[in-house]
Amino acid sequence: MKAYYADEQKRHDPKAFLSSGAPQPNPEQPERAVRLLAGAIAAGCTIERPADLGLAPMAAVHTPEYLEFLQNIHARWRRIPDASEEVIPNIHPLARNGAYPASAVGQAGYHMADTACPISAETWRSVCWSAWSAAAAADAVMAGDRVAYALCRPPGHHAFADVAGGFCFVNNSAVAAQRLRRRADRVAILDVDLHHGNGTQGIFYARPDVLTVSIHADPVRFYPFFWGHADERGEGPGLGYNLNLPLPRKTADEGFLAALEAGLRRIRAFAPDALVVALGLDAFEGDPFGGLSVTTEGFSRIAAAIAGLGLPSVIVQEGGYLCDELSDNLTAFLTGWSG
Template identity: 80%
Template structure:
């Protein structure tokens, strides 16, 4: 299986976020790439640099208003006297309808859901190369590879069409899925991250051409709180095309795999001909966020079950934070996926 990533993805280096009202070091660090590269290599994956795909695939998912904001907000913010070194919102609208603010401060609040996605001088270019890694992996599958791994960092599944959040700026999984749809594929997205992929759900919530399925810690007491509940089934044309499986805190291998079986049945009922796996390794029992309790061997079992669908698959990296087993968890997943059916 090929792995795609670019060194430019390391330059985004966020310094802080707020957790329960307290400033904390941001856990979405560039070192994640080094650990994940090591894990991919240990699984026998070849590392490839993606091409610069421009904005076309990104703009197929995100609004031009939002993309213009991401490209220019840091420079505009840096001109504000006394502004922080990173773009961090201090105001959010109660409703995002009607007028659009002209000020950098107002636009930051409009386009950033929380404090976990600070924007620096290097954020835009890192986010673009992350998205291009996902596009390149999708292209590999379209060219005949049975699977490809996009080492996306920064991650993407909390990014809506025009809102950043939860360490995410461009929704890499959605961009890969839309790229496959454009080529005529019928696509399902399976998100196995610790956190609900609220941005991915939001992008496709009113559409019937992409099925979105997510297993995650129950958001009633866990980020992202306001999305990811079992009664969120889609709307309009998309009603019945969104399936959430919230899990109790500390769910381990057996409970996760039981829920995964239900997720796979739903995907089979949709009859897709391509799959995007939003791979979060933060469901690990030793991950700093501590929401679920999947073991390292459990990731191999999860991968084997998903690979059993027999679908051409784009695996897109989402969460999974610095801990001793991060590399091993990726190795277990990629190895399990590649060995399924042998």
């Protein structure tokens, strides 16, 4: 299996975020990329560097207003007297259908859902290489590979078309899906991260050409709280093209696999030409977020079940945070897929 990754992805190094109002070290650390890379190599992946593909892959799913913001906000922010080193919002609009603010502070609140995705001078560069890794993996699959892995860091599935959030800036899974749409009439996205892929859902919510399925910890008491509930089915032309399968906290392998089978049935009914797997390893029983209880062996079984669809597939890395087993969990998933 080919794996796409660029070392520039480690340059984004966020320092903190607020958890229940208290500053905490940001868990989306560059070390994640180091351990994930080791896991991909242990699985026998051939590591390839993506090409610089410019803005086009990102502009296919994000607004130009938002991409301009991401490129320029840090330099603008640092011109504010006594501003923080990283861009962190301190005000948010109650509604987003009114005037667009001219100030850096106002735009940060408009385009950033929470405090978990601070922007430094290096963030944009890392974000680009992360997105280009997803696009390169999609291109490989369109060129004939049955499966490719994109080691995307920072992750992406909480990013909407014009909003960052939850450690995410550009939605890499959406980038891959839209890239696949150049050859595939219908694409399914299956998100197996601990957290609901709210940004991915939002980008495709009114579209019938991309089916979105997410298996995640029940958001009634878990991030992202406001999205990911079972009654969210899509809207307009997309009604019936979104499926959420929320799970009780601490659900382990068998419960996760049962939900996965329901998701796979929906994907088969959609009859897609290609698949994107938004791979979160934070459903692991020992992940710092502690939401679900999937085992290392469970990831192997999850991968084998998804691979059974027999679809050309792009595996896009989402969550999975620093614990001793992070590398092993990725290796288990990738070998489970090909084994």
